[in-house]
Amino acid sequence: MSFEEFVQACSPRLFRTALLLAGQDRAAAEDLLQLALERAYRHWARVCRSGEPERYVHRILANASNDRWRQVARRRERQLSPGDADPLAPDQSDAVAERDFLLRALAALPPRQRTVLVLRYFNDLPEAEIADALGCSVGTVKSQVSRGLARLRDVAEPGAEAPAGQMRRRSLS
Amino acid sequence: MTDLERRLRAAMEAAVANQQPPGNLIQQVRRRHRRRTARVGVAGAAAAAVVAVLVPVGIGASGHGSGPAGPDGPGIRPTVYVAYPNVGKAGTITPIRVATNKPGKPIHLRFNGFAVAAPDGKTLYVATGTAVIPIKTATNKPGKPIHLGTDRAFTIDINPNGKTAYVAGIFTDKITPINIATNTPGKPIDIRFGIFPALIAFTPDGKTAYVNTLHDTVTPINTATGALGKPIQVGTGSDSFAITPDGKTLYAAGTYTVTPISTATNTPGNPIPIRHPASDIAITPDGKTAYIGSQFAVTPISTATNTPGKPIHIGRPVLEMAITPDGKTLYVANPEGPPGAVTPISTATNTAGTPIRIGNALVIALTPDGKTLYAAAINKVVPISTATNTPGKPIRPVSPGIPREIVITP
Numbered sequence: 001m002s003f004e005e006f007v008q009a010c011s012p013r014l015f016r017t018a019l020l021l022a023g024q025d026r027a028a029a030e031d032l033l034q035l036a037l038e039r040a041y042r043h044w045a046r047v048c049r050s051g052e053p054e055r056y057v058h059r060i061l062a063n064a065s066n067d068r069w070r071q072v073a074r075r076r077e078r079q080l081s082p083g084d085a086d087p088l089a090p091d092q093s094d095a096v097a098e099r100d101f102l103l104r105a106l107a108a109l110p111p112r113q114r115t116v117l118v119l120r121y122f123n124d125l126p127e128a129e130i131a132d133a134l135g136c137s138v139g140t141v142k143s144q145v146s147r148g149l150a151r152l153r154d155v156a157e158p159g160a161e162a163p164a165g166q167m168r169r170r171s172l173s
Numbered sequence: 174m175t176d177l178e179r180r181l182r183a184a185m186e187a188a189v190a191n192q193q194p195p196g197n198l199i200q201q202v203r204r205r206h207r208r209r210t211a212r213v214g215v216a217g218a219a220a221a222a223v224v225a226v227l228v229p230v231g232i233g234a235s236g237h238g239s240g241p242a243g244p245d246g247p248g249i250r251p252t253v254y255v256a257y258p259n260v261g262k263a264g265t266i267t268p269i270r271v272a273t274n275k276p277g278k279p280i281h282l283r284f285n286g287f288a289v290a291a292p293d294g295k296t297l298y299v300a301t302g303t304a305v306i307p308i309k310t311a312t313n314k315p316g317k318p319i320h321l322g323t324d325r326a327f328t329i330d331i332n333p334n335g336k337t338a339y340v341a342g343i344f345t346d347k348i349t350p351i352n353i354a355t356n357t358p359g360k361p362i363d364i365r366f367g368i369f370p371a372l373i374a375f376t377p378d379g380k381t382a383y384v385n386t387l388h389d390t391v392t393p394i395n396t397a398t399g400a401l402g403k404p405i406q407v408g409t410g411s412d413s414f415a416i417t418p419d420g421k422t423l424y425a426a427g428t429y430t431v432t433p434i435s436t437a438t439n440t441p442g443n444p445i446p447i448r449h450p451a452s453d454i455a456i457t458p459d460g461k462t463a464y465i466g467s468q469f470a471v472t473p474i475s476t477a478t479n480t481p482g483k484p485i486h487i488g489r490p491v492l493e494m495a496i497t498p499d500g501k502t503l504y505v506a507n508p509e510g511p512p513g514a515v516t517p518i519s520t521a522t523n524t525a526g527t528p529i530r531i532g533n534a535l536v537i538a539l540t541p542d543g544k545t546l547y548a549a550a551i552n553k554v555v556p557i558s559t560a561t562n563t564p565g566k567p568i569r570p571v572s573p574g575i576p577r578e579i580v581i582t583p
Contacts, residue, residue, distance in 0.1 A: 007199050015194035020185055030195060037202045042428050043412055045452030045467070045492065052575075099184040106181070121182040122189075132285060132302055132325075153177055 001053065003044050007037060010054050013123075014061060020118045021065040023107030036061040058123065059133040062115050066134070105152050113148035116141055206428075251540055252310060254297055254580045255549045257572035258285045265572045266299065267554075268313055269547075271540055271581075274556050274568055280313055282306060286327040287578050291353060292335040294582040298353070300326035305340055307356055310582055319356050321349050328371035332396060334379035341371045341384065348373070348384060348394065362399045364392050374414040374423065376436055383423055383434075385411050391425055393439050407432040408444030413454040415463065417476055424463050424474075426451035431465055433479050445479055447472050455494040455503060457520055464503055464518075466491030471505060473523055485523055487516055493536055496520070497559055498543040504559075506537045506548065515548050517562050531555045531564050538579035549576035 015033050022028035040047050040057050047056045106114055112134070119125045119133065120141075127145075131138045174182075195201065251271040258264040264284055268277040286300025290310075297308040304318040305326050325342025331353065332339070338351040347361040364384055372385040375396070382394045390404035391411060408430030416423045416436065423434040430444035431451065449467035456463045456476070463474045470484035471491060489507035496503045503518040507528075514528035515537060534548035534555065546557040551574065553567040 004199055007202070011194045011198055012192075016189035016192055019189045019192055024188060026192075030201075033194060033198070034201050034205050037198070038205045041202055041206055042410055042450070044450055045412060045490065048490075048492075099180075099187060102181055102184040103188050106185070117181065118185065121178060122185040137303055149175075149177060149181075152181060 001048065003041055006053055006057075010057070011037075014054075014057060017058065017118060017123055018061060018065075020106070020122055021061065021115060023114075024103065032061065032065055036064050039064070055129070055133070058119070058125075062119060062133050065115055066111050102152065109148055109151060113144050113151070116144040117148045117152075120145055252582045253538070253540075253547050253554070254288065254290075254582070255536075255547070255554050255571055256284070256288055256299070256577045256580070257574040258577050259283075259572075259574050264574065266297075266308070267571045268310075269554060269568055271545065274565065276554075276568055276571060277313065279572070280308060280315065282315055286325075287329055288580050289329050289331050289338065290580050290582045291331060292333070292583070296353070297580060297582070298329055298331070298338055298351075300329045300340060302326060305329060305338070305351060307353075316356070319351055319358055321358055321361075328373060330373040330375065332375050332379040332382070333377050336379075337396065339373050339375075339382055339384075341373055348382075350399070360399070362394060362401070364394070364401060372411065372414050374416060376416060377420050381436065383414060385414065385425075389427070391423070391434065402439055405434055405439055405441050407434070407441060412451050415454040415456045417456055417460040417463075418458060419460050422476065424454055424456070424476075426454045426465050431463070431474060431481075433476075442479060445474060445481055447481065448484065452491055453494045455496045457496060458498060458500040462520065464494060464496070464520075466494045466505060471503070471518060471525075482523065485518055485525055487525060489514075495537050495539045495546060497539060498541070502559060504537055504539070504546050504557075506534045513550070515546065515557060526562065529557055529562055529564055531557070531567075536576050536579050538581050540581055541583055547579050547581070549579055551575060554579075 015029065018029040018033040019026065022032055036057055039060050047053050106117060115134065116130055119130045127138050127141045130141045253269040253271060255267045255269065262283065263281045265279040265281055267279045269275065270277065282299060282301070284299050284301040286302060288297055288299040290297050295310055297310055299306045299308060302325055304320045306318050307316040308314065309316065321340060326340045327342045329338055329340045336353065338353050340349045340351060346364050348364060349361045350359040351357065352359060364386065374383045380396055382396050384392050384394060386392060386404065389407055389410040391407050392404045393402035407425040408427055410427035411425035413426045414423060421436060423436055425432045425434060428450045429447060431447055432444045433442040434440070435442070447465055447467060449469065451465050451467045453466040454463060461476055463476055465472045465474060468490045469488060470486050472484045473482040474480065475482065487505060487507050491505050491507050493506040494503055501520055503520055505516045505518060507514055507516055513533035514530050515534050516528045517526040518524065519526065531548055532550045534550050537546055537548045539546050544559055546559055548555045548557060552571060553569050554571055555567050556565040557563065558565065
């Protein structure tokens with residue numbers, strides 16, 4: 001498969017993954033995808049030789065995303081501000097608003113947790129493949145998924161402490 | 174799946190369902206690549222002017238995954254091991270006796286890396302991702318895994334001194350040495366840069382290992398102390414390594430350049446331009462010519478002058494190459510088809526012979542005596558007589574997967 005054929009066939013999927021990894025920042029996602037594809041292009045013969053170029057590029061994408069977040073600053077994890085949840089207040093049961101809130105909560109997770117959740121639930125990758133992509137053990141993937149979900153549950157799950165239908169606001173840090 | 178997991182999945186799918194990448198993505202990637210290539214070119218030239226003082230190395234050659242097989246092995250009958258990984262599941266490694274060309278009982282193993290044979294041919298080492306599994310070739314039974322923790326084990330090569338294997342993951346920055354007498358891992362060597370593609374090469378005296386990094390550098394390691402030398406800038410990266418038989422020069426073939434590196438001083442020479450991204454490199458046993466495989470062509474480079482000769486057009490991307498011990502024939506796997514083929518090239522005339530049509534051969538390897546070339550494709554392995562360039566009866570069953578590597582024990 002030529003590089004061009006690969007990009008044509010796989011770039012929509014890869015771009016959507018990049019968007020989720022980048023917290024839906026379109027410019028950042030485009031940059032991330034370019035970076036991953038350029039890196040794959042450089043080593044295209046080897047990437048092809050793996051027999052699974054898309055998996056390889058996912059691997060590059062996920063690692064580039066984690067790297068980017070590390071560079072951007074060892075910046076503090078973004079905390080959900082009151083403003084993040086306010087739009088939900090008038091209509092707690094609104095599915096669109098809840099979805100929106102979940103995505104913002106996802107974007108505010110530590111990069112590695114966000115990456116494993118995107119690869120697990122958006123790309124449907126099994127834990128072993130995620131471990132392979134991120135260069136960690138399956139156990140680490142499981143714990144990251146578990147922690148990420150726990151954090152999302154904290155902010156998104158209607159809990160017993162919260163009034164019916166109302167999401168709890170909580171810092172994700 | 175819990176309700177939260179379902180909602181998270183639905184939220185992600187809905188959020189990006191209609192999103193499309195920019196229409197000019199390929200052009201953007203190419204532009205980015207050109208910018209980067211130009212930048213690296215300048216850096217490479219600057220680096221070439223700097224003299225780094227490093228450990229001098231000896232003679233000979235060693236390359237990734239090739240194993241130290243030689244025609245004068247310890248007398249063990251050669252066995253071909255064909256590795257077919259299977260993502261997330263147990264893959265198979267099929268042993269094939271060269272004498273009979275019959276497949277033995279497959280070894281089932283979960284692995285995703287490469288393999289290498291010990292110099293005495295008694296053990297095959299397989300990188301599984303997080304561990305290395307030794308397999309005794311006498312019994313073909315996997316031994317106790319050598320766990321490397323979260324350092325991934327993807328590529329493995331053995332020091333020609335026969336004492337230590339070096340194992341590296343992809344993107345990690347650690348090389349783990351393994352004492353192959355005791356099968357115990359040593360302290361990981363931090364090379365400070367991510368490793369990609371995962372290439373390790375040893376000088377024949379085993380004193381220096383070279384490792385490839387993400388940053389288009391090759392890092393030398395003093396194998397006695399684990400100390401790192403200064404990273405060597407290699408033009409537009411390296412996708413393949415090879416050291417000349419006299420051990421004096423390492424050739425690193427990358428996207429548009431081949432960089433010769435003096436192993437005595439660890440300094441890069443001027444990058445030699447090539448037209449297409451390199452996929453493999455093979456050096457003739459007399460050390461006079463380095464062949465660079467790339468898309469659609471093989472380019473011979475005179476190692477005396479470091480000048481490229483006329484490209485030998487193949488018509489299909491070159492994936493892997495193997496050169497006979499007498500140096501007369503270079504075999505090129507060019508699997509993209511249909512149908513895929515292995516093409517013999519006469520090194521005397523630098524002309525391509527008639528392609529041997531055997532389907533999509535992805536990996537190839539020669540027996541130590543050079544009499545048979547094995548080509549592995551999906552679900553079959555084909556032995557090819559190098560005397561007549563005719564394929565033998567395909568060896569089945571192997572695996573329906575994609576072959577990763579062929580290792581032939583001495």
